Amino acid sequence: MRIAIAADHAGFALKEQVRGLVAGLGHDVRDLGAHDEKPSDYPDFAELVGAQLMRGAVDRGILICGSGIGVCIAANKMPGIRAGICHDTYSAHQGVEHDDMNVLVMGSRIIGSALASDIVRAYLAASFDASQERFARRLNKVKAIEQTYMSVALK
Template structure:
C-alpha cells in the first residue's frame, strides 16, 4: 500500500520513525513533509497529503504537526478527505471502521514514538465496516457536495 506522510517542523524526528515503521510493515511511503526544523507552515503539508490521497496517488495518509489539529484541518479542506486526530489506538481503529477515514493525524507534542506507532498500526489494520456507517459517510459527502448540505433537506 502507498501511504502519504506529511509533517511540519515540529515532527521531523517522529516522521522519520513513522516512515521506518510503516516501511517495516511492508508499505511504500511518499514523503510530502518538511525535512528541516526551520519553522514552516503546516497547512502546506496537510494540503499536499490530502491532494495525493484524493487523487489516488496514495491509498491513505498520515499527518503530524504539534497537536495534529491544524494539519488535519488543512487536509479536510480537500474534497474527498476524511481526516481526524487520533491520540489513542481506539480512535485510530474506529475512525476507519466507522468514518472511512483516509487520513489520520496526531501530534508530535502529544504522543510519543511508541504510541504513534501503535496508532498507525491500529489505523492500518482496521477495515471500514460499511452498513449504517456507509450511510453516515454518504451524509458527510452530501455536505461536501452541496451548498445547502443536510440543512437543505
C-alpha cells in the same frame, strides 16, 4: 498500501520514526516533507497529502504537527479528505472502520513515539466496514454535506 506522510517542523522527528515503521510494515511510503526541522507551515503539508489522496496516487495519509489540530483543519478543507486526530488506538481503528477516515493525524507534542507506533499500526490494520448499513449510510450523508457546500462555495 500506498501511504503519503508529511509533517511540519514540529512533527519532523515523529514523522521520521513513523515513516520507518510504515515502510517496515511493507507499505509504499511517500514522504512529502518536511525534510528537516527548519520552521515550516503545516497547511503546505496538509495540502500535499490531500492532493495525493484526491488524485488516487495514495490510499491513505498520515499527517503530523505539534498538536495535530492545524494539519487536521487544513486537510479537511479538501474534498474527499476525512482526517481525524487520533491520540489513542481505539480512535485510529474505529475512525477507519466506522467513518472511512483516510488521513491519520497526530500531535507530536501530545503523544510519545511508542504510542504513535501503536496508533499507526491500528490505523493501517483497519478497513472500512461497508457491510454495516449504518456506517455506509452515515458516510454517504457526510459526502452529501461535502457536495452541498462545495457547490455553494464554487458560486
